[in-house]
Amino acid sequence: MNFTLRVWRQEEHDTPGRFETYEVADVEPDESFLEMIDALNDRLIIDGSSPIAFDHDCREGICGACSMTIDGRPHGPGDGTTTCQVYMRQFDDGATVTVEPFGAFAFPVIKDLMVDRSALDRIQQAGGYTGVNAGPKPEPNANPVSPEDAEEAIDAAICIGCGACVAACPNGAAMLFTGAKVTHLAHLPQGQPGRFARVQDMVDQMDSEGFGGCTNFGECEAACPKDISIRVIGRLNRDYLMGVLYHPRNPRGGMKPQ
Amino acid sequence: MSAGGPTRPVESPRMPSHDVLVIGAGLAGQRAALAAASAGATVGIVSKVHPVRSHSVAAAGGINAALNPEDSWESHAFDTVKGSDYLGDQDAIEIMCREAPDEILYLEHIGVTFHRNETGHLGTRAFGGASQARTYYVADITGQAILHVLYEQLMKHHERLERYEEWFTTDLLRDEHGHCSGAICRNLRDGRLQVFDAKSVILASGGAGQAFKPTTNGLIVTGDGIAQAYRIGAKLMDMEMVQYHPTTLAENGFLITEGARGEGAWLLNAAGERFMEKYAPNKLDLASRDVVSRAEQTEINEGRGFPDGTVALDITKVPRKRTLEALREIVNIGRDFAGVDITREPIHIRPGMHYIMGGVKTDSFGQTNIPGLYAAGEVACVSVHGGNRLGANSLLDTLIFGRRSGEHAAARAKTMPMPTTPASKLADVEANIAAIISRPAGGRRIAAIKEELGTTMNRYCAVFRDAEGLAKAHEIVRRLKQEAPLAAIDDRGSVFNQDVIAAIELGYMLDVAEAILVGAQERKESRGAQFRTDFPKRNDDEWLKHIDIVVNGGDVPQVEYSPVTITRWQPEERTY
Numbered sequence: 001m002n003f004t005l006r007v008w009r010q011e012e013h014d015t016p017g018r019f020e021t022y023e024v025a026d027v028e029p030d031e032s033f034l035e036m037i038d039a040l041n042d043r044l045i046i047d048g049s050s051p052i053a054f055d056h057d058c059r060e061g062i063c064g065a066c067s068m069t070i071d072g073r074p075h076g077p078g079d080g081t082t083t084c085q086v087y088m089r090q091f092d093d094g095a096t097v098t099v100e101p102f103g104a105f106a107f108p109v110i111k112d113l114m115v116d117r118s119a120l121d122r123i124q125q126a127g128g129y130t131g132v133n134a135g136p137k138p139e140p141n142a143n144p145v146s147p148e149d150a151e152e153a154i155d156a157a158i159c160i161g162c163g164a165c166v167a168a169c170p171n172g173a174a175m176l177f178t179g180a181k182v183t184h185l186a187h188l189p190q191g192q193p194g195r196f197a198r199v200q201d202m203v204d205q206m207d208s209e210g211f212g213g214c215t216n217f218g219e220c221e222a223a224c225p226k227d228i229s230i231r232v233i234g235r236l237n238r239d240y241l242m243g244v245l246y247h248p249r250n251p252r253g254g255m256k257p258q
Numbered sequence: 259m260s261a262g263g264p265t266r267p268v269e270s271p272r273m274p275s276h277d278v279l280v281i282g283a284g285l286a287g288q289r290a291a292l293a294a295a296s297a298g299a300t301v302g303i304v305s306k307v308h309p310v311r312s313h314s315v316a317a318a319g320g321i322n323a324a325l326n327p328e329d330s331w332e333s334h335a336f337d338t339v340k341g342s343d344y345l346g347d348q349d350a351i352e353i354m355c356r357e358a359p360d361e362i363l364y365l366e367h368i369g370v371t372f373h374r375n376e377t378g379h380l381g382t383r384a385f386g387g388a389s390q391a392r393t394y395y396v397a398d399i400t401g402q403a404i405l406h407v408l409y410e411q412l413m414k415h416h417e418r419l420e421r422y423e424e425w426f427t428t429d430l431l432r433d434e435h436g437h438c439s440g441a442i443c444r445n446l447r448d449g450r451l452q453v454f455d456a457k458s459v460i461l462a463s464g465g466a467g468q469a470f471k472p473t474t475n476g477l478i479v480t481g482d483g484i485a486q487a488y489r490i491g492a493k494l495m496d497m498e499m500v501q502y503h504p505t506t507l508a509e510n511g512f513l514i515t516e517g518a519r520g521e522g523a524w525l526l527n528a529a530g531e532r533f534m535e536k537y538a539p540n541k542l543d544l545a546s547r548d549v550v551s552r553a554e555q556t557e558i559n560e561g562r563g564f565p566d567g568t569v570a571l572d573i574t575k576v577p578r579k580r581t582l583e584a585l586r587e588i589v590n591i592g593r594d595f596a597g598v599d600i601t602r603e604p605i606h607i608r609p610g611m612h613y614i615m616g617g618v619k620t621d622s623f624g625q626t627n628i629p630g631l632y633a634a635g636e637v638a639c640v641s642v643h644g645g646n647r648l649g650a651n652s653l654l655d656t657l658i659f660g661r662r663s664g665e666h667a668a669a670r671a672k673t674m675p676m677p678t679t680p681a682s683k684l685a686d687v688e689a690n691i692a693a694i695i696s697r698p699a700g701g702r703r704i705a706a707i708k709e710e711l712g713t714t715m716n717r718y719c720a721v722f723r724d725a726e727g728l729a730k731a732h733e734i735v736r737r738l739k740q741e742a743p744l745a746a747i748d749d750r751g752s753v754f755n756q757d758v759i760a761a762i763e764l765g766y767m768l769d770v771a772e773a774i775l776v777g778a779q780e781r782k783e784s785r786g787a788q789f790r791t792d793f794p795k796r797n798d799d800e801w802l803k804h805i806d807i808v809v810n811g812g813d814v815p816q817v818e819y820s821p822v823t824i825t826r827w828q829p830e831e832r833t834y
Contacts, residue, residue: 011751045749057478058476059476061587061591063315085590111754117308121413124413125413130410130411139363145378154396154399157371158399160310161406
């Protein structure tokens, strides 16, 4: 198979970027998208050009490193997959394929297709953890968790923090990510202490990072490689409202580490 | 396009000096950092990738602990000793198994969503080599679930725990007394080198799977910590013990979790026979990994496998609903990478390199033979795994010995002043890197050398080994060690220069590979993962001892021996 690639090239954050066009020929249909880029990079290196920088590691869809927008879709074609799980057979022979970094105001480009996703960490750092020391560790079976709650918690905890939801959202919102983190803990007994302060602190940080707000496009859910449901945003909104109305934080502000 | 996005400082403005410096941010490193910070130390944690991309994220199956009232830590410990083919140190194994239940409770307490059964209680699954179902799990994303929750806790301690993400460690430092006094690291984002002064250093940078091809390990798993410690004089132990996992995908070597067999999947040869009945009549598909991998390879070598050098794993024996609930990642992996619906048809698998039992030799507090240098997790060899690690004991190892290292390192740091590193050390490393970047063109490509290394190791140092093949592999690795410093570098820039990192990593992998080969040639018996076709029997009289590997300038490393600690379980014949 043959393709024309339009790839975003940018030396570093402060320099302007541009699309470069590359022709790739004799690509095997069962080659993965990243293997195709690897081969292109080998050629660029031999030609004395600089290879395309991109994030990748495990190449089995679990680490959350790979992050490309392919033909306008974060993680490319296919549902419930990361970029490393995309194969060339999913494209038409002879197609022109456009490859960009995850685009969002809160994700500055580092180089080429690599972006800085540390804003997501700062949302988490604002309170996305079990925060209260409740004395000695309880015997876990003293607080049974229903399989339904455990399942809901796992369905949210499966978030790999890749940021595809942000890149997919026309508003650049991080609400699927934040909702997943909030939902994971909200379904567990150990997440109940500090539950409403947590959601307020995380939402405040999310806003201050320059992420947009949810207006129910649903693009995040469609792009999520782990199929996290947009229901987690409903949970986020409900808990946030409950927090603001009935559990306002003390005037000194957020939850402090213990 | 996000080119107009906000700019922020990439790293902390504070000077990097910490009571405890942790290198690596997988499960062992994060657990060590948390333990040290909780004990009052100031902590820096350095990782060449974002912490949640660390390879622990790929750990699938679960974590062992004797938590059920009908189970006992002694039973867990015996299974581990037997699994190790009696090469594990029993004092360390006792510590690990005794402390395991408390660690599960800790994880549960901070928010890990362990599987709950229909009554709301913690559920377990069966795993290989275990006499009880004592593996606690989160679907088949146990590593990911624990790693993300530990990362949340790191953030909670951010006031005394500094994170350095995407910093690559190039060298460990020793002061004039021989103590480890920090490390030199390179910021991948701008190429800047920085000295990190520390009273104690904990290595937690994982294994070295990329020295083999194929491997289940991610591209970042390049033996960095093992080689760094070895180069400054730390002893390596049990390096010959390399685990081949019984179920890796034929197409690309990806891991199919042992949890699949734990849930009831069968191994079949090309004739449809459940061949494990011959090799392990009691435990069948859930014998120890070395036993199952050898059985598969025997079937394949003797012509009872499929033409593509595989046997089959039949997950259709597991109820479909259960597979979709408890093995969700491998359903995806089967679909995306092999084009197979594993709930409806068998999948082709073969043994594949997965884990190294060996590593930097430590005591049960993670201390190496270099004062101030600790190691925990796959980089280390306590030795709790001996000749063969049981499934779901590695997460336990990372967490127990990560915590113990962190606590001990924090206590040690209280007793001493902060070291300061002379500027000349930084200048030396700067000169080394400048020399790499300015190499003349013309040498072999790094990727080509790495490929030759990986295929060589996988050909000669795999499930079955012999003197001739090992010697041949060693000869090749010696040659590659000469070629590597001449390998071509194409990227001369400073922002995310992956070429420079690849050149350094290649050197690490070659050192680790040589240590493995020297150990494997030395051990003239078959024990655990080391099966020598020329010495097919276990020989306790001569070889019930550890092989230690010590650096010897640029020459072939020296070999030493150290005794195996036996507390209560004398070696017996090992059958499953």
